[in-house]
Amino acid sequence: MEQTAQKLRAVPKEVKECKMLLLGFGNVGQAFAQMCLDKASFGHGTGDWPAAKVLDVASTLRLIAESGADVVVEAVPVNYDTGEPALSFLRKALECGMHGISANKGPVVHGFHDLSALAASRGKRYLFESAVMDGVPVFSLWRNLPGACLKGFRGVLNSTTNVILTAMEDGLTFERALQMAQAAGIAEADPAGDIDGWDAAVKVEAAAAEGQRYKLMCSAQVEPSGQVVSQVRLEKLTSADSPFFDLPGPSSALQIYTDVLAPVTIVSSDPTTKDTAYGIFGDCLTAMLEQT
Secondary structure, eight states: OHHHHHHHHHOOTTOOOOOEEEEOOSHHHHHHHHHHHHGGGGTSOOSOOOOOOOOOHHHHHHHHHHHOOSEEEEOOOOOTTTOTTHHHHHHHHHHTTOEEEEOOHHHHHHHHHHHHHHHHHHTOOEEOGGGSGGGOSHHHHHHTOTTOOEEEEEEEOOHHHHHHHHHHHTTOOHHHHHHHHHHTTSSOSSTHHHHTTOTTHHHHHHHHHTTOEEEEEEEEEEOTTSOEEEEEEEEEEOOTTSTTTTOOTTOEEEEEEESSSSOEEEEEOSOOHHHHHHHHHHHHHHHHHHHO
C-alpha cells in the first residue's frame, strides 16, 4: 500500500505526454535518459529512447527547428568563454516555441537575460537547475520564497576544486589530486575551467601539509547602493563551526542570506550524475506543469 501511495504522489496527473529532444549524451545526458526510463513506470515516459546521433552545430540547429519537440534538453560540454554552441541551441529552441532546459553554466553567464526574456515572450521557460550544485534545488527554492530579498550568498560550489583540496589535505600533490579527480569523472579531461588561476596552488600544498583547511569560496553581496560585489577566492577556514569546514570531496554547500530569514544552508553530500540528471528532470516537469 505504501509503495502504491508513493507512486501516486510521484505522478503529477496534469503532465501531458511531451516530445523531448536531448542534446548531449555524455555522463549527464546518459544519466538523464536513464532517469526518464526509470520513471517510465511512474507514468513519466514511454520507456524507450531512439539511438543517439552525432551532428555538427548547423545540423543540430536544423534538427531543433524541425523536431516539433515540446522541450529541448541541452547537456553539451560547457564553453566558459562564449557559452556556445549551447547558447545558440537554447535560443533556437525558444524561438521555435519550445521550453529550454539546460545543465550548462555557459548560457547562464553569457545569455541569461536574453534567454529569459525570449522564453517569456514565447510563453515558455528557460530553466537551469543543474547548472549549480549538481541539481540541488537552489533556483527552485528561491522561486518559492515570495517577497524575500536576496542579500547575498556564500558557498563551496566547485566539486573539482573541493576534491583536489581534500586530497591534498590527505597528502597528495596537486598534480596527483587532479589526476584522481579526472579518473573519478569529476574533473574534465581539460580541467582549465575549474583550475585556471590557481597561482596559489603551491602555497595551498604547503599549507595542507601543515594541517590547515582551505576551500575555494564563492560569494556575492548586494550593497546598499544595489551594486552586487562578487568574488571567488581560496580561503583558510579557521572554525570547525563553519558549515563548509568539514565538506569533503565532491560535496558542495551554499548559504543564502535574505532580509526575512536566518541564513539558509543547503548541503549536497557526495553527489553523482544522478543528482544532476534529477535537476534536469525536475525542470522538465516544472516547465510542463506550468504549461498545463
